[in-house]
Amino acid sequence: MSQRWMYRDSRRYGIPRYYFGGRLKFKIEDLEWWAQQQKVS
Template identity: 45%
Template sequence: MASRYQISASRAKSLIEPTMTAHAADGGPMRPQFMDAKQTAEYLNMSVTWVYRDAPRLGLAAYKFGVGRNAKLQFKISDVDAWARQQRLG
């Protein structure tokens, strides 16, 4: 018996395809919404350690995907951009 969370490949395609087709008509492939800690560090020109240790304390919100040791922190690109603009001096 299949898990209630499993769907067939054809069902997944039927759910995703309209969105992808509509977006392609708007000008191309979809831009990712999230970056992992390493990508965020590179984007901000900071260390990965800083992203894990200091960024949340300084107001950069992270999203946790997964549970336990397999959990991954992800940062929404629009949140990172907004946070960076708030850090501007003057």
């Protein structure tokens, strides 16, 4: 996913994100967990 997509659509898809100093941030561990939850069995 592009950085632009992450900032634009993270809320829509429930991707874990944080605001720090007014800027949107992502934690790698949270992104990996989220991606594992999205896998189709």
